[in-house]
Amino acid sequence: MNSKDNHQLASNIEIALQEPSIHQLPLLNTEVRMDVDSSSSSRLSTLLSEDLDFHSSDTGYATHDFHSFPAKFPPQLPRKFILGLTEPGEIVLDPMMGSGTTILEALLNNRRAVGFDIDPLARLISKVKTTSINIQQLTELGKNILAQATVQVENRYDELLVELETRWDSNTKDFINYWFAKETQVELLALVIEIQKITDEATRAFCELAFSACIITKSGGVSLAFDLAHTRPHRARVAYSPSGNLIIGEPSDGTENARTKLLTKRIRPALFEFKRKFQQNLKSLVELDFKFDKPLLAQGNSQNLTIDADSIDLIVTSPPYASNAIDYMRAHKFSLVWLGYSIHELTDTRKDCIGGENTSTFYFESLPDYTSNLVNELRVLDSQKGKALHRYYTEMKRTLREMYRVLKPGKIAIVVVASSIMRGKDTETGKCLAEIGNEVGFNVPKIGVRQIDRNRRMLPAGMKVDHTSQIQQRMHEEYVIGFYKPQK
Ligand SMILES: C[S@@+](CC[C@H](N)C(=O)[O-])C[C@H]1O[C@@H](n2cnc3c(N)ncnc32)[C@H](O)[C@@H]1O
Numbered sequence: 001m002n003s004k005d006n007h008q009l010a011s012n013i014e015i016a017l018q019e020p021s022i023h024q025l026p027l028l029n030t031e032v033r034m035d036v037d038s039s040s041s042s043r044l045s046t047l048l049s050e051d052l053d054f055h056s057s058d059t060g061y062a063t064h065d066f067h068s069f070p071a072k073f074p075p076q077l078p079r080k081f082i083l084g085l086t087e088p089g090e091i092v093l094d095p096m097m098g099s100g101t102t103i104l105e106a107l108l109n110n111r112r113a114v115g116f117d118i119d120p121l122a123r124l125i126s127k128v129k130t131t132s133i134n135i136q137q138l139t140e141l142g143k144n145i146l147a148q149a150t151v152q153v154e155n156r157y158d159e160l161l162v163e164l165e166t167r168w169d170s171n172t173k174d175f176i177n178y179w180f181a182k183e184t185q186v187e188l189l190a191l192v193i194e195i196q197k198i199t200d201e202a203t204r205a206f207c208e209l210a211f212s213a214c215i216i217t218k219s220g221g222v223s224l225a226f227d228l229a230h231t232r233p234h235r236a237r238v239a240y241s242p243s244g245n246l247i248i249g250e251p252s253d254g255t256e257n258a259r260t261k262l263l264t265k266r267i268r269p270a271l272f273e274f275k276r277k278f279q280q281n282l283k284s285l286v287e288l289d290f291k292f293d294k295p296l297l298a299q300g301n302s303q304n305l306t307i308d309a310d311s312i313d314l315i316v317t318s319p320p321y322a323s324n325a326i327d328y329m330r331a332h333k334f335s336l337v338w339l340g341y342s343i344h345e346l347t348d349t350r351k352d353c354i355g356g357e358n359t360s361t362f363y364f365e366s367l368p369d370y371t372s373n374l375v376n377e378l379r380v381l382d383s384q385k386g387k388a389l390h391r392y393y394t395e396m397k398r399t400l401r402e403m404y405r406v407l408k409p410g411k412i413a414i415v416v417v418a419s420s421i422m423r424g425k426d427t428e429t430g431k432c433l434a435e436i437g438n439e440v441g442f443n444v445p446k447i448g449v450r451q452i453d454r455n456r457r458m459l460p461a462g463m464k465v466d467h468t469s470q471i472q473q474r475m476h477e478e479y480v481i482g483f484y485k486p487q488k
Contacts, residue, residue, distance in 0.1 A: 040085065041445050044412055044482040047084045048448035052077065052480055055453045062108060063129040063284050067213045069099035069122075070326045071318070073416065074453070077480075078102040078316040081414045082109050090313035095302035095403065096354070098328075100126025102316045107292040114307065116300035118352050120341065121212065121332040123299050128209040130295050131202045135286055141203060142278045145194040149271060152190040160186045171343045179223050179233075179334060183241045187270035188222070192338050210281050212335035214273040220334075222270045224248065226263060228331045236265040301352055303398035307406045315403050315413035322392045322427045323420035324355040354395045359387040365394045368439045371432040374425075381423045389422060396433055401440045404485055413442070413483040418452070430479025437483045448480035 054076040059065075064075050082092055082105055092106035097115035103126050106113035115126055152160065164185055168176065176185060191211055198204040215221040216228055225233040237260045238249035252264070300306060302319075320326060329350035336346055351358065364387075367375060371393055379386025403413045415437075417429045434444045 040410060040412065041443065041484045043084060044484060045446045047080060048446045048480060048482050050080075052080075052448050052450035053453070055451070062104060063281070064101065064104065066129050066281050066284065067099060067125045067209055068217050069125065070328070070331075071321075071418075072099045073101040073318065075101050075105050077416065077450075078105045078414075079109065081316050081412075082106055082111055082314065085412055086111055086314045091311065093307070093312045093315045093406065094317045095300075095305055095315065095399065096317050096319050097126050097297070098122050098318070100129050100297075103295050103297065104129050107295060110292065111313075112293065113295035114312070115295060115297045116302060116305065118299065118301055118349060119328050119332055120299055120349070121216075121336055122328070123297055124205060124209055124212070124339075126295075126297050128202075128205050130292075130297075131205070133202050133206055133285065135282065138203060138206065138282060138285070141198070141207070142275075142282065145191065145207060146271060146275055146278075148194045149187070149190040149274075152193065153187055153271070156190075157186060160189050164189060168337070169342055169344070172337050175333070175343050176337060179225055179235070181224060181239065181241045181247050181267055183243060184222050184267055184270050187242075188338055191270065191274055206281070206285075207278070208339055210278040211274060211338065213277040213281070214270055215335040215338075216331060220265075222267055222273055223334055224265065224267070225334065226265070228334060232327075233331065233334075234263060237263040238265070240266045242267050242269040302354070303395060303402060305402045305406055309405050310408045312406045313408060313411055315407060315415075317403075317414070318416040319396060319399065320353065320355040321418060321420045322355060322389055322429055323422050324353075324357060324388070325420055327353075329353055354399070355388075355392050357384075357388050359384075359391050362387075362391050362394070364390050365397055367393050367397065367432075368435045370435050374428060374432065378422055378425055378427075381425065385422045389427060392427075393432060393436060397436045397440065400433070400437050400442070400483070403483070404437075404440050404442060407485045409485055410487045411485055413485075415481045415483065416450075416478055417481065418478045430481060433479075434481055437481065441485065442483035443486055444481065445484055446482055448482070450478045450480055452476050452478055 054074040057074060057076045059074045059076070061075070078101055082102075086092060088110040089112065091112045091114060092102060093114045094100075094102035095116050097103055097117045099122065100115060103113040103115045107130055113130075117123055117126070161182070164176075165173070167189070180188065188211075195204060195207045195211060198207060213221075215223050218228060220226050220228045220233065224236045224239055226236065227234050236248055238252070238256075239247050241247045249260075249264075256264075298306070302317075320328065329346060333341070333343065333346045337343065350356065366372070367390070375386055375390045375393065378389050400415075407413060415433060417433060419429045420427045430447050434447055437444055
């Protein structure tokens with residue numbers, strides 16, 4: 001992207017600030033429109049008929065593996081559509097970018113990229129993965145941070161303990177005290193103090209991400225949590241501090257039940273973990289040849305995109321699960337509190353996440369017939385869950401409406417979703433989103449199906465393999481929906 005284009009796109013993004021449009025749309029025919037009217041639409045159908053699984057592909061090249069992220073794309077998935085549906089220099093958008101897989105693939109393939117996410121950690125990950133930094137300087141800096149943080153821990157331990165008492169508001173402090181051993185807190189604080197001294201923004205962000213990657217892992221990294229990829233993190237029942245002291249629970253006498261054994265944790269030293277993560281990311285950075293322009297990445301809501309109408313050439317995205325099965329913000333606050341966010345602030349941001357359960361002040365919209373019936377059937381079984389599903393489909397309707405608005409006519413949006421089970425009922429997310437997309441004006445020529453690679457992907461809780469259950473089998477499928485915006 002040259003600087004003129006960059007400036008143009010940036011000014012579009014600023015100018016097009018809009019209020020969320022929450023007007024009611026008239027109910028349309030329930031049949032999903034499958035008619036097509038252009039060659040790009042038939043190219044789309046062909047792409048969706050091809051292999052979308054990518055199980056034997058290398059997914060960790062370039063900077064893709066900088067930070068763990070549940071339910072992220074295999075990079076080959078967005079790449080397939082980027083190469084098949086756009087030309088170099090065209091603009092690719094991901095309005096719920098997560099760890100930025102689409103953004104990075106767009107750039108690696110010489111396209112321009114725009115990304116939004118409500119979650120500040122998603123923005124940080126996407127930014128660092130696509131920013132070029134002087135490797136030599138970074139190597140020296142990494143050594144320096146570690147050396148200084150080690151000195152702080154050795155010489156100023158008591159002062160750091162005092163700072164831990166005064167640095168946060170009481171809610172945030174309670175959260176930190178519950179989820180982190182004191183020894184770990186001291187090491188993390190020493191690291192954060194050193195990272196905050198870095199004046200160059202890109203370098204600081206690189207260090208913040210390596211820091212976050214020590215905490216946000218499926219097993220909870222250096223925190224006292226397990227299952228950070230799941231809806232509700234569990235606290236260790238038995239935990240040993242980095243220096244080997246028992247800090248939670250009773251010492252093992254060999255008679256503990258299986259659950260207690262599973263929830264026993266030996267916390268690794270945070271300084272050691274930081275060094276490991278920093279070096280690992282540095283190695284990927286060395287291998288990446290940065291020739292591309294900066295993407296435009298912002299914290300923002302997919303239901304209210306600050307982009308001009310008819311300005312985007314392709315969208316490739318995946319929303320959260322309908323049942324809030326992966327609660328991104330709940331997990332990500334484990335590192336965000338260390339990076340300057342308060343629990344109060346993060347709780348507020350989480351309210352705008354698609355798939356949230358709170359419906360008391362939510363403004364619902366009407367849904368097309370098939371989706372509406374499905375929601376009503378769930379409401380009969382469980383009123384609260386029915387409302388939560390109505391909220392989800394309303395939020396997705398607003399998102400699809402925005403995607404329709406910002407796409408150029410004749411262009412395509414690819415939306416990858418999985419179904420959820422709520423009260424034993426399949427939410428049929430692929431089918432319902434196709435129906436909603438149709439209502440907001442898209443044609444839906446085809447829905448592709450892909451099998452999730454269970455060995456690789458961090459899945460929500462309860463998604464264990466059961467080969468006998470048909471519904472469980474379906475839960476391991478994803479639907480790749482192609483939405484085509486007709487020419488005017
Ligand atoms: C399934 S993840 C996307 C993963 C991504 N495709 C990747 O490869 O990393 C869904 C993302 O939607 C984001 N999200 C949820 N509600 C949102 C909203 N209202 N606006 C923008 N992003 C939102 C979540 O924070 C999460 O990062």
